[in-house]
Amino acid sequence: MKKLKREQIRYKEKVDAIAPKSKTLSGCIRAFIAGGLICMLGQAIGDVGSLLFSFSETDRASFTSIALIFIGALLTGVGVYDNIGAWAGAGSIVPITGFSNSIVSPAMEFKREGLVMGVGSKLFTVAGPVLVYGISVSILIGLLTCLFS
Amino acid sequence: MSSFSDYLIVFICGGAICVIGQLLISLTRLTASRILVLFVSLGAVLTAIGIYAPFAEFAKAGATVPLTGFGYSLAKGAMEGAKESGILGAFTGGIKATAGGIAAAVFFGYLCAVIFTPKTKK
Numbered sequence: 001m002k003k004l005k006r007e008q009i010r011y012k013e014k015v016d017a018i019a020p021k022s023k024t025l026s027g028c029i030r031a032f033i034a035g036g037l038i039c040m041l042g043q044a045i046g047d048v049g050s051l052l053f054s055f056s057e058t059d060r061a062s063f064t065s066i067a068l069i070f071i072g073a074l075l076t077g078v079g080v081y082d083n084i085g086a087w088a089g090a091g092s093i094v095p096i097t098g099f100s101n102s103i104v105s106p107a108m109e110f111k112r113e114g115l116v117m118g119v120g121s122k123l124f125t126v127a128g129p130v131l132v133y134g135i136s137v138s139i140l141i142g143l144l145t146c147l148f149s
Numbered sequence: 150m151s152s153f154s155d156y157l158i159v160f161i162c163g164g165a166i167c168v169i170g171q172l173l174i175s176l177t178r179l180t181a182s183r184i185l186v187l188f189v190s191l192g193a194v195l196t197a198i199g200i201y202a203p204f205a206e207f208a209k210a211g212a213t214v215p216l217t218g219f220g221y222s223l224a225k226g227a228m229e230g231a232k233e234s235g236i237l238g239a240f241t242g243g244i245k246a247t248a249g250g251i252a253a254a255v256f257f258g259y260l261c262a263v264i265f266t267p268k269t270k271k
Contacts, residue, residue: 024175031171032164035215039163040156043210047151061213061222062249068214069250073257077265090170093181094188094215095163096250102185103254107262119262126182127254130216134189134223135243141197142227142239149232 027089034084034091042068042095065096072100077108102126155209162204162211170215185216192220197228222246 004012046064049055055063075081081101085092092098106125110118124131151159170188173179179187192215195201201221205212212218223243230242244251 027175028168028171031167035167036160036164039159039211039214042214043151043156043159046210058246064210065250066253069253070257073261077261079268090174090184091167093184094167094170096214096216096219099185099216099219100254100258102181103258104261107258108265108267111262119259123255123258123262126185129182130185130189131251133186134193134220137190137193138223138227138243139240141193141224142231142242143236145228145231146236146239
């Protein structure tokens with residue numbers, strides 16, 4: 001490793017002490033607010049849906065997911081979600097709207113490569129791995145449940 | 150309908166899960182796609198060991214809207230399927246429970262990607 005001059009080391013220590021911590025803290029606060037608000041939106045959608053269609057508990061969950069996925073996809077399409085994401089960080093990635101964003105965003109970007117290998121395949125750039133691991137883990141859990149019950 | 154305190158709990162729990170994601174991004178430099186994969190798997194595993202179901206009962210949308218909730222639905226469906234119809238249920242249960250979300254993601258995702266063109270990044 002290259003030796004740093006004493007002044008450079010001192011400078012680095014100063015920067016390390018100040019910069020990343022405050023960035024992490026403000027990022028966490030923003031993620032908390034944005035993520036919390038999106039979850040509240042989900043709760044409100046579920047409430048309205050239950051009121052209008054008197055859903056069962058599972059139908060309510062599906063309805064909320066579908067509505068949030070729609071909102072996430074639409075906001076990504078019109079370019080608003082990227083702006084939200086720039087401010088909210090993980091607050092916009094972790095909720096299911098972020099999953100929807102991760103589907104639309106690359107697909108839109110690669111549209112010029114055609115509707116099949118562009119849009120069709122890039123839809124699953126991030127959603128693919130998520131589904132592969134999510135579904136595989138759930139099947140393993142199901143099989144373990146078979147074994148132990 | 151949910152009360153005001155329900156919404157407060159939803160806000161706090163949902164926000165807290167996102168903070169965990171933010172910490173992972175800031176401190177370990179995990180990419181967004183790894184975070185999503187991790188959260189889905191984590192949600193499923195926490196469901197399997199019996200932690201996530203009571204948490205979802207308490208936090209409602211604060212637990213089901215983050216992607217850990219997707220893992221929760223998958224695992225819950227697979228476990229219920231396995232109890233009802235054995236090995237076949239272990240395979241069908243997870244996707245049955247999340248079919249609406251997956252179908253919507255594919256359908257709306259495709260529509261929006263075709264209709265809209267990306268904005269130039271500033």
